[in-house]
Amino acid sequence: MTRRRSIYLDHAATSPVDPAVAAEMMRHLGADGTFANPSSSHAMGREAALVVERARRVIAARIGADPAGLVFTSGATEANNLAVKGVLAAARPGRRHLVTTRIEHKSVLDTAAAVERYGCEVTYVGCDASGIVSPDEIARAIRPETSLVSVMHVNNETGMIQPIAEIAEVCRARRVPLHVDAAQSAGKLPLDVRRLGVALCSLTAHKCGGPKGVGALWIRDDVTVMPLLHGGEQQRSLRPGTLPTHQIAGMGKAFELADPAEEGPRLAALRDRLRLALARIDGVHVNGDPARAAPHILNVTFLGVDGEALRFALREIAVSAGSACMSDNPEASHVLSAMGLTDAAATSSIRFSVGRTTTPDDIDAAAAVVRDAVERLRRLALGAPEWCSTWRTARLTDDAVFG
Amino acid sequence: MDYSAEVERRFDSPAGAGNVSGAGPGVAAGEAEDKVLNVWVRFEVQADGDTIREARFRVYGCPHTIAAASWIAESLRGAPVSALEQVDIDGVKRALNVPKEKLGKLLRIEDAVRACAEQLSAAAAPRADG
Numbered sequence: 001m002t003r004r005r006s007i008y009l010d011h012a013a014t015s016p017v018d019p020a021v022a023a024e025m026m027r028h029l030g031a032d033g034t035f036a037n038p039s040s041s042h043a044m045g046r047e048a049a050l051v052v053e054r055a056r057r058v059i060a061a062r063i064g065a066d067p068a069g070l071v072f073t074s075g076a077t078e079a080n081n082l083a084v085k086g087v088l089a090a091a092r093p094g095r096r097h098l099v100t101t102r103i104e105h106k107s108v109l110d111t112a113a114a115v116e117r118y119g120c121e122v123t124y125v126g127c128d129a130s131g132i133v134s135p136d137e138i139a140r141a142i143r144p145e146t147s148l149v150s151v152m153h154v155n156n157e158t159g160m161i162q163p164i165a166e167i168a169e170v171c172r173a174r175r176v177p178l179h180v181d182a183a184q185s186a187g188k189l190p191l192d193v194r195r196l197g198v199a200l201c202s203l204t205a206h207k208c209g210g211p212k213g214v215g216a217l218w219i220r221d222d223v224t225v226m227p228l229l230h231g232g233e234q235q236r237s238l239r240p241g242t243l244p245t246h247q248i249a250g251m252g253k254a255f256e257l258a259d260p261a262e263e264g265p266r267l268a269a270l271r272d273r274l275r276l277a278l279a280r281i282d283g284v285h286v287n288g289d290p291a292r293a294a295p296h297i298l299n300v301t302f303l304g305v306d307g308e309a310l311r312f313a314l315r316e317i318a319v320s321a322g323s324a325c326m327s328d329n330p331e332a333s334h335v336l337s338a339m340g341l342t343d344a345a346a347t348s349s350i351r352f353s354v355g356r357t358t359t360p361d362d363i364d365a366a367a368a369v370v371r372d373a374v375e376r377l378r379r380l381a382l383g384a385p386e387w388c389s390t391w392r393t394a395r396l397t398d399d400a401v402f403g
Numbered sequence: 404m405d406y407s408a409e410v411e412r413r414f415d416s417p418a419g420a421g422n423v424s425g426a427g428p429g430v431a432a433g434e435a436e437d438k439v440l441n442v443w444v445r446f447e448v449q450a451d452g453d454t455i456r457e458a459r460f461r462v463y464g465c466p467h468t469i470a471a472a473s474w475i476a477e478s479l480r481g482a483p484v485s486a487l488e489q490v491d492i493d494g495v496k497r498a499l500n501v502p503k504e505k506l507g508k509l510l511r512i513e514d515a516v517r518a519c520a521e522q523l524s525a526a527a528a529p530r531a532d533g
Binding site: 304305306307308309312313343344347379380381382383384385387388 | 404406414417420436438441442443445461462463464465466468469
């Protein structure tokens with residue numbers, strides 16, 4: 001049976017492994033390959049260690065970092081956990097205050113909630129109606145006892161690029177290390193952690209053509225981090241466990257291929273093609289400021305349609321909600337809520353994200369399916385009360401209406 | 404969220420969607436909504452004597468709600484007017500395999516249908532001023 005090809009516009013969730021990456025990984029799996037334990041002292045082990053070191057250099061170069069600071073993890077979630085918990089655990093008692101934002105990925109927000117339960121203090125900074133965090137707000141939140149500031153580079157729901165350089169300047173002036181979750185930006189945007197003054201940076205492989213299950217935390221050499229795991233000397237005991245050579249080599253290959261200068265403009269053109277096509281539908285709002293958007297993410301609210309119904313109507317297109325569908329009481333996206341959207345609007349929002357395999361035909365076909373679905377659901381809801389079609393709560397002005 | 408084949412079928416082709424054509428004796432409408440549950444339902448019925456000739460709906464809600472409104476509209480057609488007071492919510496849940504956490508949305512449909520019954524009943528009652 002031939003399965004109809006779905007349109008995949010969910011590259012911010014994960015991307016297919018690039019064939020060159022898969023080929024690279026295969027070289028380190030079998031008996032004829034570099035399968036040995038990279039920590040072993042024999043020749044085969046040393047050969048595997050060279051593979052790991054080669055990948056380490058490529059990844060570090062992509063973010064402007066020194067290779068020695070990279071600690072490989074199972075992905076960005078673990079890297080974020082290691083950064084937040086590790087820095088706070090290493091801080092002196094009485095200096096365990098974290099500043100982060102309300103729009104971080106759950107792997108930072110839930111970690112922040114966890115360290116609060118352990119007795120740390122956390123200050124959450126909001127964002128403006130465009131989903132941008134203010135460096136001034138970060139400055140006001142920093143206290144003498146602050147030991148870490150954690151702000152993402154690109155928001156995973158809206159694609160908004162945060163002003164990391166300005167926030168880093170604020171942190172540098174106050175001698176507080178800045179952790180940046182770059183899971184969504186690596187390979188899509190230029191990133192130079194040393195030039196920016198970033199102290200820790202989380203990375204993942206699978207959002208830019210690499211395999212799932214591998215990521216890294218880059219740690220500047222003047223930052224002390226306590227390990228989450230114990231049980232070996234690997235990676236300076238910061239992340240013990242046998243290094244997965246094939247995964248790390250795959251990540252290295254993916255980062256080698258992911259050139260923002262080449263890929264960024266192509267992705268931005270696809271995203272803008274979709275934005276313009278969707279703007280032809282009435283009652284559509286783009287969430288965020290297109291001038292400050294990463295090239296691969298577009299978050300759109302479709303007023304007057306239930307989000308769960310819309311996602312089901314679009315089930316042949318792989319997209320994500322800006323929220324977790326909780327069936328009876330759909331939980332509105334914490335990011336869109338922080339931007340001032342009503343619960344109804346937040347749950348009626350869809351994140352489209354393009355990637356290396358996306359074509360203009362995919363975009364045109366998806367836009368046509370979306371238009372049909374929205375119009376059909378709106379006809380079904382003809383006469384619905386105003387709250388079903390209200391975009392923003394009253395507390396924020398409509399100063400970021402696009403499309 | 405998993406959806407049964409029947410939910411999928413009714414979501415894609417919601418039989419009974421729309422409005423009852425025309426107004427007049429025997430036509431009634433009822434609405435119900437719940438902002439927290441993110442649901443709004445409008446039902447319209449046309450009764451001829453004691454029989455429901457037509458039942459139509461409009462809905463803003465999830466796929467289960469849309470499918471349930473369609474199922475109820477179909478079940479009401481040809482039924483006695485008294486059926487408006489006794490919407491078979493258990494029957495809907497079984498037919499569509501509706502998860503229990505969505506029961507609140509089904510109850511809003513029931514409210515809208517009952518509002519139709521009340522309107523029909525009020526229209527049929529003799530006026531106090533003669």
